[in-house]
Amino acid sequence: MATHREPEFEQFRDILDDLARAVPRPPDVHWGRYRAELREKLAARREPRRAWWWRPVPLAFSASLAGLLLVVGLLAVQTARQRGTGVDFATVEEAAIGGRLGLLEQYQVVERLDLLEELDVIRDLDRVADERAG
């Protein structure tokens, strides 16, 4: 077992030696600029971060929008009250009945319409009465 592992160990050591021999070098950096950038980034992080809605423009916009929605909502409610769109079914029914008022005035006629069906019988009734009298 140990003799089997030995070549592997040697190969691994060679690979690590090769890697160590030729460690790539990164491109050069201007360290002054690097530190200046770092200071800028650090300063930016130190500023207290506000939620997006707490920043001046979005805040003004959100407040205006909320106010506008409130006004529109109140107006809509008020208009609905004035127009009576708060629908009262009794009122609707009354209006419908009012529309048929003429018909109601002639209700007695309507009530007797069924007599028309028996108009012939009624006419005949007169004749029957005459015949009985004669």
Added chain:
Amino acid sequence: MELSDEVLCRRAAERDEAAFDALVARYQARAYRLAWSIVRNAEDARDVSQEAFIRLFQSAGTFDGRSKFSTWFYRILVNLCVDHRRKQRWWKPWTHDEHDLESGESPLDRQPAPSHDPVDAIGRERTLKRLWEAVGRLAPQQRAAVILQVQEELPTPEIAAVLKCSEATVRVHLHRALTTLRKTMGTT
């Protein structure tokens, strides 16, 4: 008398900017080099290493002194690099070294000229270049383990502390990495 890293870190935790600047000056080159070895892009390496210093400043108070400062700082840095690589790997081809693309010169071209036979040397340089390219294709944790061992010359317990895993896991990472490299190189 030069203050130790640990003392500087404690002072940085108290918002002592001079102490923080001293730590930056002491570690900037190492941080940038290590970041570049993992992310393989100069601009990204600069950003990631600067981010590591910012995190250092923000969390210096959490350094408890149980490990060396360098180990603690490398952990922050390597985590950022590995995260960065994970974010990039789906869209950024990273088998190519940015520096190769920028200058047409490989990192090995910048190594000192060998003193032996130039023909052998060219073959050898190509082999070494291929070897480092193969390191670039390793999984992030394996790659970090190899770089920390080869480049930063950290012992296994310290690599384990940086990668926040057990020593056994570090050995597994290294073994898998070396097996892959050996396969890639056809048992160099």
